[in-house]
Amino acid sequence: MKARLLALFGLLVGSSAAWADALTGDVQRQPVNVSAITMFVAFVGATLCITYWASKRSKSTADYYSAGGRITGFQNGLAIAGDYMSAASFLGISALVFTSGYDGLIYSIGFLVGWPIILFLIAERLRNLGKYTFADVASYRLKQKEIRTLSACGSLVVVAFYLIAQMVGAGKLIELLFGLNYHVAVVLVGVLMVMYVLFGGMLATTWVQIIKAVLLLSGASFMAIMVLKYVDFDVSRLFSEAVAVHAKGEAIMSPGGLVKDPISAISLGLALMFGTAGLPHILMRFFTVSDAKEARKSVFYATGFIGYFYILTFIIGFGAILLVSTNPAFKDATGALIGGNNMAAVHLADAVGGSLFLGFISAVAFATILAVVAGLTLAGASAVSHDLYASVIKKGQANEKDELRVSKITVLFLGILAIVLGIAFEKQNVAFMVALAFSVAASCNFPVLILSMYWKNLTTRGAMIGGWLGLISAVVMMILGPTIWVSVLGHEKAIFPYEYPALFSMIIAFIGIAVFSKLDQSVSAGEERARFLPQFVRSQTGLGASGAVSH
Amino acid sequence: MKDVYSQIQENPRFQELVAKRERFAWILSALMLGLYLVFIFLIAFVPHLLGTRISPDSPITWGIPMGIGLILSAFVLTGIYVRRANGEFDRLNKAILDEVQK
Numbered sequence: 138m139k140a141r142l143l144a145l146f147g148l149l150v151g152s153s154a155a156w157a158d159a160l161t162g163d164v165q166r167q168p169v170n171v172s173a174i175t176m177f178v179a180f181v182g183a184t185l186c187i188t189y190w191a192s193k194r195s196k197s198t199a200d201y202y203s204a205g206g207r208i209t210g211f212q213n214g215l216a217i218a219g220d221y222m223s224a225a226s227f228l229g230i231s232a233l234v235f236t237s238g239y240d241g242l243i244y245s246i247g248f249l250v251g252w253p254i255i256l257f258l259i260a261e262r263l264r265n266l267g268k269y270t271f272a273d274v275a276s277y278r279l280k281q282k283e284i285r286t287l288s289a290c291g292s293l294v295v296v297a298f299y300l301i302a303q304m305v306g307a308g309k310l311i312e313l314l315f316g317l318n319y320h321v322a323v324v325l326v327g328v329l330m331v332m333y334v335l336f337g338g339m340l341a342t343t344w345v346q347i348i349k350a351v352l353l354l355s356g357a358s359f360m361a362i363m364v365l366k367y368v369d370f371d372v373s374r375l376f377s378e379a380v381a382v383h384a385k386g387e388a389i390m391s392p393g394g395l396v397k398d399p400i401s402a403i404s405l406g407l408a409l410m411f412g413t414a415g416l417p418h419i420l421m422r423f424f425t426v427s428d429a430k431e432a433r434k435s436v437f438y439a440t441g442f443i444g445y446f447y448i449l450t451f452i453i454g455f456g457a458i459l460l461v462s463t464n465p466a467f468k469d470a471t472g473a474l475i476g477g478n479n480m481a482a483v484h485l486a487d488a489v490g491g492s493l494f495l496g497f498i499s500a501v502a503f504a505t506i507l508a509v510v511a512g513l514t515l516a517g518a519s520a521v522s523h524d525l526y527a528s529v530i531k532k533g534q535a536n537e538k539d540e541l542r543v544s545k546i547t548v549l550f551l552g553i554l555a556i557v558l559g560i561a562f563e564k565q566n567v568a569f570m571v572a573l574a575f576s577v578a579a580s581c582n583f584p585v586l587i588l589s590m591y592w593k594n595l596t597t598r599g600a601m602i603g604g605w606l607g608l609i610s611a612v613v614m615m616i617l618g619p620t621i622w623v624s625v626l627g628h629e630k631a632i633f634p635y636e637y638p639a640l641f642s643m644i645i646a647f648i649g650i651a652v653f654s655k656l657d658q659s660v661s662a663g664e665e666r667a668r669f670l671p672q673f674v675r676s677q678t679g680l681g682a683s684g685a686v687s688h
Numbered sequence: 689m690k691d692v693y694s695q696i697q698e699n700p701r702f703q704e705l706v707a708k709r710e711r712f713a714w715i716l717s718a719l720m721l722g723l724y725l726v727f728i729f730l731i732a733f734v735p736h737l738l739g740t741r742i743s744p745d746s747p748i749t750w751g752i753p754m755g756i757g758l759i760l761s762a763f764v765l766t767g768i769y770v771r772r773a774n775g776e777f778d779r780l781n782k783a784i785l786d787e788v789q790k
Contacts (some may be wrong), residue, residue, distance in 0.1 A: 239738075239739075239749070239751050239752075239755070242751070242752075242755040242756075243731060243755070245759075246724070246727065246755060246758050246759060249758075249762050250720060250721075250724045250758070250762055252762060252766065253716065253717070253720045253762050253766050254717055254720060254721070256766050256769060256770070257713040257714075257716050257717045257720075257769060258713060258717060261773070372748070373746050373747055373748055376747040376748055376752075377747040380747055387739075388739075390739060390741075390747065390748075390749040390751070390752070391735060391736065391738055391739020391740075391751055392731045392735040392738055392739065399729075399732050399733075402728055402732055406728060430773075430774050433769070433770045433773055434770060434774070436766060436770075437763075437766045437767055437770045440762055440766045441763050441766075444759040444762060444763050447759060448759060670693060670694065670697055671693040673697075674693045674696045674697055674702070675693070677702070677705070677706055677709075677781075678696060678702070678781055678784060678785055679781070679785075680693070680696070680785060
């Protein structure tokens with residue numbers, strides 16, 4: 138059960154990587170899919186044109202990191218939704234609905250409820266205080282060197298784990314959908330992502346994400362409508378026919394015991410909710426809009442698109458029960474779905490729209506991976522160039538040109554690293570890495586960020602000790618927990634009994650920060666507390682906030 | 689700049705804005721978290737409740753409208769917040785900034 142819960146978690150957490158079937162076993166390569174490849178080439182062509190257009194408009198660091206702050210709330214909402222609607226959530230959640238019914242809905246809800254909280258408590262303060270990265274906000278009134286180093290390390294750890302998971306998942310998925318060789322697929326993803334980020338910066342990355350979000354929402358809407366048309370738009374017929382043909386029968390209409398142990402459930406919920414509020418590539422998106430007003434709108438649209446998308450995947454999953462599970466053409470000799478259960482939505486595309494639509498959905502799944510890895514790469518590069526190089530090494534004295542050059546070198550380096558790690562981890566089960574990324578984000582980035590905005594008494598010493606404690610405890614508990622200690626390292630019994638450390642590591646981080654901030658009576662601590670007032674006024678009113686760059 | 693910030697801080701309208709907006713944000717957060725926690729605890733402790741049919745002749749169980757309702761409530765709550773923040777609160781905010789910048 139625990140292994141299953143983890144696999145599902147991995148599958149769902151915005152990562153195409155966490156491909157339970159594909160990750161744990163050998164992938165059976167599919168025949169080369171011509172219409173899918175044609176459509177994918179069209180997508181790549183269009184996005185490269187956008188990258189070229191964006192490269193003409195991206196001159197300054199502001200253009201590069203935050204698209205000059207000229208993205209509208211609606212566009213940014215689509216882009217944020219795009220970061221969230223990964224190939225894994227599309228194929229993974231519909232597969233979960235396909236196999237377990239109602240449980241799929243429970244998981245998708247867990248991913249959604251963090252968004253309103255981000256809006257209410259974080260979005261506008263973040264926008265008003267920051268410029269390019271969330272470390273701008275965390276270090277606003279604290280010591281630049283220490284806090285930026287901590288935040289950059291937190292960001293890089295999250296990006297690295299997330300990226301490995303994405304690359305491995307991408308390779309497997311592409312092998313499955315397109316019939317391309319795994320290594321070719323990984324190199325292709327790496328090269329394309331570097332091109333988007335290197336030449337087009339945030340502007341190109343955002344537009345790639347927007348286009349993909351529109352394609353994915355349109356494709357999923359079409360499938361859901363075709364499913365509903367099949368049952369004459371009668372929802373109770375959809376459910377009653379699904380119950381009639383599904384092996385689990387009536388059980389697919391109620392919770393199936395995936396969330397059993399309350400501690401694991403709460404820990405997972407915390408990791409999802411607050412991890413999202415600590416993901417560097419998501420937080421960066423709040424700086425691409427002109428002001429707090431647009432930042433709020435972005436979250437409103439994003440919540441709407443994500444919620445709509447999850448309702449669609451629920452219908453698609455039930456549609457697959459009706460149209461895919463009953464059709465022998467989609468099954469192999471043993472009666473299992475060809476390519477595994479994660480292919481349920483892909484087979485449904487074939488069932489409702491023929492081979493052309495199947496090609497479209499496969500191309501969209503590939504596009505989704507590209508868009509997500511591009512955003513991650515940009516976030517990683519910004520942490521290195523803006524936080525480590527410009528603020529820590531050059532102490533804020535770096536010139537724009539050098540900073541941009543460092544960022545671009547980092548992008549190249551991250552691209553090569555992603556390809557190498559993608560190949561190195563080919564045979565490993567990397568589903569846990571996404572869980573780890575979310576746990577680290579919730580236990581290191583999030584506590585420092587939120588307390589820097591809300592708690593006057595926060596000092597550099599407190600943030601440093603608590604932040605590092607959160608980061609280290611999340612990683613250590615994850616390693617000693619059932620996921621890595623038992624499943625990966627093969628030990629008999631886990632030293633730490635729960636698979637998600639977030640509940641504990643978050644408490645450690647918050648207590649660490651609170652206690653060591655309170656005990657800190659140094660002169661600089663007094664100055665840091667005094668700077669809270671102007672920071673507070675700015676975070677509330679936007680006075681002095683970095684705005685849109687005019688051209 | 690420092691005196692501008694303290695000037696705003698001492699402005700009763702700023703204090704009113706902060707008090708109102710904070711209160712509103714915390715109430716909505718508590719509402720969202722509360723709804724989600726109720727849902728999770730129902731699943732953890734009384735799963736059969738969500739599996740009960742809404743009427744004997746319908747295959748739809750209580751879990752479906754509750755789950756969809758939770759998704760819709762997330763959207764509606766963000767909508768309510770954005771409406772008030774981008775309208776009433778931003779007007780108040782602009783008035784405060786105009787006052788110190790004239």
